Amino acid sequence: MKVAIVNDSKVAAEVLRRILAELPGFDLLWTAYSGEEALRLVAMTRPDIILMDLIMPGIDGAETTRRIMQSTPCVILVVTATTVGNRDLVFEAMGHGALDAVNTPTLGHAGDMAGAEPLLQKLRTVARLVERAPVPHSSQSHRDEWESGRGSHSRHLDTSKLPIVAIGASTGGPQALAQVLSHLPVNFPAAILIAQHVDDNFAPGLAAWLQHHTALTIRIARDREPITSRGVWLAGSKDHLVLDDEDGFLRYTPHPRETPYRPSVDALFTSLAEPHQALRIGVLLTGMGRDGAEGLLALRNAGALTIAQDAATCVVYGMPKAAAELNAAAEILPLPEIGPRIRNAILASLQPNPP
Numbered sequence: 001m002k003v004a005i006v007n008d009s010k011v012a013a014e015v016l017r018r019i020l021a022e023l024p025g026f027d028l029l030w031t032a033y034s035g036e037e038a039l040r041l042v043a044m045t046r047p048d049i050i051l052m053d054l055i056m057p058g059i060d061g062a063e064t065t066r067r068i069m070q071s072t073p074c075v076i077l078v079v080t081a082t083t084v085g086n087r088d089l090v091f092e093a094m095g096h097g098a099l100d101a102v103n104t105p106t107l108g109h110a111g112d113m114a115g116a117e118p119l120l121q122k123l124r125t126v127a128r129l130v131e132r133a134p135v136p137h138s139s140q141s142h143r144d145e146w147e148s149g150r151g152s153h154s155r156h157l158d159t160s161k162l163p164i165v166a167i168g169a170s171t172g173g174p175q176a177l178a179q180v181l182s183h184l185p186v187n188f189p190a191a192i193l194i195a196q197h198v199d200d201n202f203a204p205g206l207a208a209w210l211q212h213h214t215a216l217t218i219r220i221a222r223d224r225e226p227i228t229s230r231g232v233w234l235a236g237s238k239d240h241l242v243l244d245d246e247d248g249f250l251r252y253t254p255h256p257r258e259t260p261y262r263p264s265v266d267a268l269f270t271s272l273a274e275p276h277q278a279l280r281i282g283v284l285l286t287g288m289g290r291d292g293a294e295g296l297l298a299l300r301n302a303g304a305l306t307i308a309q310d311a312a313t314c315v316v317y318g319m320p321k322a323a324a325e326l327n328a329a330a331e332i333l334p335l336p337e338i339g340p341r342i343r344n345a346i347l348a349s350l351q352p353n354p355p
Contacts (some may be wrong), residue, residue: 001030001127004047005250006038006064007079008056014102016051016079019105019116035059039067046072049126052098054080054089055211062093069172069315075126075288079104079119087205095175097315099126099288100199124198128260129289157226157248161280163190163346164227164243166299168265170197170287172315174206175228177285178213181232183339186215189228190346192278193243193250195235195268197261197287203236210234225250235263242271261291265319269295273302279349280304281342284329286314290322297328305345306330307338 003026013031020026029047032038035056042050054061065076065297078093078101080086087318090101154186169177173196184192198206207218210232220236226249227233235241239252242262256264269282269292282299284292286309300306307331308320313336323329331342 001049001123002047003024003027003123004029004038004041004050005031006033006035006050006056006061007031007053008033009053012053012081015105016119019119023120023123024341025127035061035064035067038064039071042068042072042074046074048076049075049123051079051094052076053104054078054086054093060089062089062096064186065093065098066096073316075099075129076226077102077122077126083202084205087209090202091174091206091209094198095172095178095315097172099129099197101173101202122250125260158245159191159227159245159248160276161278162227162229163280163349164272165190165192165281165342165346166268166272167192167194167283167287168196168268168284168287168292168295168319169194170261170265170289170291170316170319172286173197174209176309176315178210179335180283180285180339180342181214181216182211184214184216184343187230187245188216188343188346189350190281191229191231192216192232193227193235193241193272193290194232195241195263195265197263197265197291200236200238203234207234207236217257220253221250221252223250223252235268239263240267242267245274246269259291261289265292266295270298272304273298275303279346281345282306283338283342284308284320284323285335285338286316287319288316291317292319293322293326293328296323297326300328300330307341308332309338310334 005016018026030041076098078098079087083101083213102119211218216232218232221233238253239254244251258335280298296306306329308323310332313334
């Protein structure tokens with residue numbers, strides 16, 4: 001993997017350089033100390049991965065990310081002093097196409113690098129996404145895997161008459177989700193379940209950030225939680241969010257274990273892929289890879305309305321493209337039309353049938 005560093009701090013850049021030097025399979029391609037310099041260098045030599053700082057003089061990291069993803073797109077991992085303190089910029093950068101974010105490791109007095117492990121883990125995960133596409137599972141394989149961890153429960157909620165919208169997103173997802181949710185009214189009579197590829201540490205921040213863009217209540221989904229209409233449940237774990245069709249509660253499951261996509265959109269979609277009395281809608285937004293394509297096909301085969309974002313409005317046309325190639329999406333729409341289409345479809349489904 002060819003890696004570039006964009007950071008105005010020479011100390012931080014040196015820490016990142018040392019980490020890369022000790023990580024097999026990763027080589028430093030170039031270092032830029034400003035957004036402007038990064039734009040010049042990436043135009044000449046595009047790396048596989050960019051480690052992007054956020055707070056820099058001149059063009060900040062979020063704007064640099066936006067310009068790079070428009071001109072010479074590549075994988076961008078935000079590495080900044082405090083992801084919590086820079087929450088708004090983190091999600092702005094992720095909305096423009098950054099894949100994930102992590103705090104910058106620090107150099108200790110003895111030369112040790114504190115906090116390097118989270119960055120190392122993310123680099124290894126990103127490498128898996130860049131180097132190979134996972135072998136697709138059949139929808140039945142996905143269902144078998146997440147069902148293997150299910151237990152028996154005495155309580156049961158009937159969700160067959162509850163309209164449910166399931167949305168999956170990855171690279172560029174935060175901005176896309178915000179736009180879709182902004183079109184849904186406060187009394188929207190459906191439950192909305194979201195699987196966005198994001199570190200579980202950032203899920204609460206993403207929920208708070210999305211809350212500024214919608215009248216609906218955004219909450220982090222809890223294991224064994226019931227769902228109702230008029231709410232949004234966001235996956236907030238390294239495990240996968242699913243709806244247990246046997247008892248009607250939300251659950252987190254580690255299955256499938258081998259997928260690098262966490263939380264898995266396929267797992268969420270597949271858990272909903274059963275015929276129901278109420279309308280089910282599956283929506284696959286911008287993202288790298290093919291997570292969600294097989295699950296969206298399972299939803300379509302089960303009678304759900306399935307929608308994929310079009311190429312022109314995607315930050316990365318990976319996941320929706322995979323769905324289009326499988327004929328999993330009944331409709332392929334530009335991002336501004338997806339929210340209104342969801343709203344109108346749900347409201348129409350609840351109208352009494354004409355005599």
